[in-house]
Amino acid sequence: MKRINRYQVEDFITTLGDVILSGDEVNVSPKHDIVIGLEPEQIANFDNLKGFIVEISRAIPDFDNQVQRYFYSRTNEPDFPHHLSVIYIEEDTIILDYWSEMVNNQFTMTFQYNNGFWKLIDANGRKPD
Numbered sequence: 001m002k003r004i005n006r007y008q009v010e011d012f013i014t015t016l017g018d019v020i021l022s023g024d025e026v027n028v029s030p031k032h033d034i035v036i037g038l039e040p041e042q043i044a045n046f047d048n049l050k051g052f053i054v055e056i057s058r059a060i061p062d063f064d065n066q067v068q069r070y071f072y073s074r075t076n077e078p079d080f081p082h083h084l085s086v087i088y089i090e091e092d093t094i095i096l097d098y099w100s101e102m103v104n105n106q107f108t109m110t111f112q113y114n115n116g117f118w119k120l121i122d123a124n125g126r127k128p129d
C-alpha cells in the first residue's frame with residue numbers, strides 16, 4: 001500500500017494546550033489541513049471535550065492506516081487517492097470524512113471508542129467484515 005503511514009503522530013496536536021477552538025472547528029493538523037468539526041452543543045461543552053479531542057488527534061495515523069487496509073482488502077488496489085479532511089464527534093463515535101483526490105467523491109468511516117479501544121464499525125454505510 002503506497003500511502004500507509006502517511007500521517008505521523010508529530011503532525012497532530014498532542015496536548016490540551018494545543019486544542020484551540022476557531023469558530024466551530026479545531027485544526028488538529030495544520031500540516032495536513034485536518035479539522036474536527038463541532039456542533040453548537042459541543043462548542044458549549046468545549047473544555048470538557050478537549051481531552052477527547054487530543055485522544056482522537058493522537059489516533060489519526062492509526063485510523064488512516066486501518067481505513068487504507070480496509071479498502072485494500074476490498075479492492076486490492078495499492079493506492080489510496082483520498083485524504084482525511086474533517087472529523088465529527090458523536091458521543092463515543094467519530095466519523096472520518098474522506099475526500100477523493102481525483103474525482104468529486106466523498107465517503108465516511110466511523111470508529112467507536114469502547115473500553116480504551118477504537119473499532120471500525122461503519123465503512124461508508126457498510127458494516128466492516
